Amino acid sequence: MRNSVNRPPTPDAVEHQEKEPTLQEIINIKLIESGEKERLMELLRERLVECGWKDDMKALCRAFVKKKGRSNVTVDDLVHVITPKGRASIPDSVKAELLQRIRAFLVQAAI
Amino acid sequence: MASNLNQHHHHHHHPRINGQISPPPCPHLADFLSRNGSKPFLALQDCLRSKPPGGRAAIRRDPSEVPRCVSCGDSSRPRLYACVACAAVSCHAAPSPSSSHAAAHAASYPGHEIAVDVDRAELFCCACRDQVYDRDFDAAVVLFLSTSSTTSSSSLVPASKPENLRKRRRVDYCPWSPDIQERILVGNGSSRLDCESDQKPWGLRGLNNLGNTCFMSSVLQALLHTPPLRNYFLSDRHNRYYCQQKNAKNDNNNARLCLACDMDAMFSAVFSVGHAPYSPAKFLYSWWQYSANWASYDQQDAHEFFISMLDGIHEKVAEKDRCKSHSQGHGDCCIAHRVFSGILRSDVMCMACGFTSTTYDPCVDISLDLEPHQGVSGKAGPAKNHHSCNGNTDSKSSSESCGISSLIGCLDRFTRPERLGADQKFFCQQCQVRQESLKQMSIRKLPLVSCFHIKRFEHSPIRKMSRKVDRYLQFPFSLDMTPYLSSSILRGRFGNRIFPFDGDDADGSNEMSSEFELFAVVTHTGKLDCGHYVTYLRLSNQWYKCDDSWITQVNENTVRAAQGYMMFYVQKMLYYKVSEKQVS
Numbered sequence: 001m002r003n004s005v006n007r008p009p010t011p012d013a014v015e016h017q018e019k020e021p022t023l024q025e026i027i028n029i030k031l032i033e034s035g036e037k038e039r040l041m042e043l044l045r046e047r048l049v050e051c052g053w054k055d056d057m058k059a060l061c062r063a064f065v066k067k068k069g070r071s072n073v074t075v076d077d078l079v080h081v082i083t084p085k086g087r088a089s090i091p092d093s094v095k096a097e098l099l100q101r102i103r104a105f106l107v108q109a110a111i
Numbered sequence: 112m113a114s115n116l117n118q119h120h121h122h123h124h125h126p127r128i129n130g131q132i133s134p135p136p137c138p139h140l141a142d143f144l145s146r147n148g149s150k151p152f153l154a155l156q157d158c159l160r161s162k163p164p165g166g167r168a169a170i171r172r173d174p175s176e177v178p179r180c181v182s183c184g185d186s187s188r189p190r191l192y193a194c195v196a197c198a199a200v201s202c203h204a205a206p207s208p209s210s211s212h213a214a215a216h217a218a219s220y221p222g223h224e225i226a227v228d229v230d231r232a233e234l235f236c237c238a239c240r241d242q243v244y245d246r247d248f249d250a251a252v253v254l255f256l257s258t259s260s261t262t263s264s265s266s267l268v269p270a271s272k273p274e275n276l277r278k279r280r281r282v283d284y285c286p287w288s289p290d291i292q293e294r295i296l297v298g299n300g301s302s303r304l305d306c307e308s309d310q311k312p313w314g315l316r317g318l319n320n321l322g323n324t325c326f327m328s329s330v331l332q333a334l335l336h337t338p339p340l341r342n343y344f345l346s347d348r349h350n351r352y353y354c355q356q357k358n359a360k361n362d363n364n365n366a367r368l369c370l371a372c373d374m375d376a377m378f379s380a381v382f383s384v385g386h387a388p389y390s391p392a393k394f395l396y397s398w399w400q401y402s403a404n405w406a407s408y409d410q411q412d413a414h415e416f417f418i419s420m421l422d423g424i425h426e427k428v429a430e431k432d433r434c435k436s437h438s439q440g441h442g443d444c445c446i447a448h449r450v451f452s453g454i455l456r457s458d459v460m461c462m463a464c465g466f467t468s469t470t471y472d473p474c475v476d477i478s479l480d481l482e483p484h485q486g487v488s489g490k491a492g493p494a495k496n497h498h499s500c501n502g503n504t505d506s507k508s509s510s511e512s513c514g515i516s517s518l519i520g521c522l523d524r525f526t527r528p529e530r531l532g533a534d535q536k537f538f539c540q541q542c543q544v545r546q547e548s549l550k551q552m553s554i555r556k557l558p559l560v561s562c563f564h565i566k567r568f569e570h571s572p573i574r575k576m577s578r579k580v581d582r583y584l585q586f587p588f589s590l591d592m593t594p595y596l597s598s599s600i601l602r603g604r605f606g607n608r609i610f611p612f613d614g615d616d617a618d619g620s621n622e623m624s625s626e627f628e629l630f631a632v633v634t635h636t637g638k639l640d641c642g643h644y645v646t647y648l649r650l651s652n653q654w655y656k657c658d659d660s661w662i663t664q665v666n667e668n669t670v671r672a673a674q675g676y677m678m679f680y681v682q683k684m685l686y687y688k689v690s691e692k693q694v695s
Binding site for chain 1: 162166177186187205235239240241523
């Protein structure tokens with residue numbers, strides 16, 4: 001799992017390969033390798049559109065851009081502004097559905 | 112004034128995204144481009160992947176790579192960026208500079224500011240902390256995504272060469288208001304239509320019922336007040352006397368029938384002085400002649416009548432003007448299609464190989480399914496809401512998200528990717544077998560007037576009978592069609608790019624033309640085989656109920672509560688508000 005094969009020198013301050021990967025990391029890698037992560041992302045996108053979350057975020061962004069002026073806003077500013085509200089306003093049903101999907105995946109992948 | 116000039120200046124130099132002028136590149140991107148020759152992102156292009164066939168673009172050095180931040184080793188961060196100078200992957204988070212390894216990387220290595228989002232294949236400047244765009248890189252991504260999924264000549268992106276973008280020229284819209292000279296000219300050259308002292312708008316009058324003809328009256332009321340159609344006939348663009356003279360020469364007895372002539376006569380009569388109801392007997396007779404199998408006093412479907420009479424106008428006018436070569440899709444053939452005709456795009460993607468076949472179809476209206484009452488099966492979110500709707504559970508937020516259907520909801524469903532399952536497999540040209548596929552509709556070209564037809568008549572194959580669905584449907588008075596355009600749908604698929612997506616190069620990019628205003632609603636009450644049509648008209652922002660020969664003023668809540676069957680929306684810039692009357 002070496003991650004710098006053809007890579008020019010980069011600030012590899014600490015070598016992480018020696019460390020035992022955490023459970024969270026293992027799950028994440030399994031999700032990516034199986035393609036399940038991509039499917040979950042797609043499902044999440046769909047749900048957030050359906051429940052109006054995306055429209056709400058869009059409205060927040062528009063309001064912010066209007067306030068600050070079109071050329072004085074960066075993507076990071078927007079992310080910063082909407083992140084707290086965005087996190088707080090995801091419906092519980094969406095969270096529950098995703099959690100259930102991840103659980104089912106773990107059972108099936110026998111981790 | 113100065114800012115105006117400035118904008119004009121920008122137009123010629125910077126391409127647009129979704130009709131917007133894109134900003135000039137940030138100094139870091141400009142610097143990177145100047146140091147890296149003609150193809151600065153060539154190495155990056157070899158790393159483009161799309162995971163499921165037809166999926167989003169991502170950046171991976173080899174297909175199975177799991178990118179992780181070189182500083183903290185984390186692979187689960189939502190935003191991972193690969194430096195385009197040295198390929199180092201770093202994580203990035205917005206709030207504080209200290210939490211971003213990507214920003215730290217950019218700060219300690221000058222010239223390493225530009226990075227690419229590994230999961231979106233979009234460029235980012237870690238110093239400016241903002242998205243940046245490069246036309247050639249974006250073109251490469253779009254080309255990669257579309258060639259990996261489409262090999263036929265009817266490619267997803269017909270104008271895939273970036274050169275097209277540079278050649279493109281646009282004339283800016285500027286509103287016209289007459290100066291003094293023009294005002295005098297207008298005043299002298301025209302006679303004022305005298306509105307009577309009562310408040311009734313011009314041309315608003317009842318249409319007498321000629322025996323179960325409310326299906327016709329309801330549609331005619333909408334058409335009589337369709338702004339571009341009304342302007343066409345009232346400005347004498349189809350003169351019935353001239354048309355008949357011309358036809359007499361042809362001495363073809365069938366050519367005497369012309370629905371457009373009857374429309375012309377009806378417009379003249381309806382927009383004359385007075386408000387007495389009008390009897391469209393001549394029109395009905397002509398239409399009977401045109402479509403003989405309708406010639407009876409039976410009740411008919413308003414939507415079928417609408418389609419039939421547009422066809423009638425098209426056939427007769429296009430025939431006479433000998434421009435059969437104009438296919439309907441161009442919308443140039445006749446006034447009916449110039450006003451109502453749009454183009455639908457349908458993409459069918461093979462789920463096995465990602466091959467996409469695209470077809471374009473002209474349409475004069477959009478028929479929408481009411482959402483099935485049982486909710487969308489297999490989808491947890493909506494299904495849950497429907498329980499509360501039935502009163503089985505005691506959810507708090509029952510009314511807003513449950514049962515109430517809306518036109519927006521119908522349009523969302525209409526343009527949502529739909530899985531064609533095992534029972535309706537589609538032949539994939541690339542696999543050469545029938546495969547499961549994903550179908551998605553979008554609107555390639557919007558018409559001047561959008562007519563939405565709600566499928567309220569439902570056929571049940573089990574009970575072998577049809578019935579009418581009386582469900583309430585919410586519809587907005589102002590409607591933005593941008594999300595349903597092909598360009599928006601493709602943009603969702605390809606990410607944020609500087610690239611002329613389908614329809615961008617036509618009028619689709621003009622944001623103004625995708626905003627619509629409601630001006631007529633045809634409603635139906637009663638059963639499948641017997642019922643009554645009534646039309647609500649919005650003139651000068653006041654609503655009127657047209658019930659055969661009776662016209663009454665109503666408030667907008669009455670309209671909102673009505674059971675819409677056909678909704679007519681006109682492009683906002685063609686919609687006349689209250690100011691319509693005051694030409695002084």
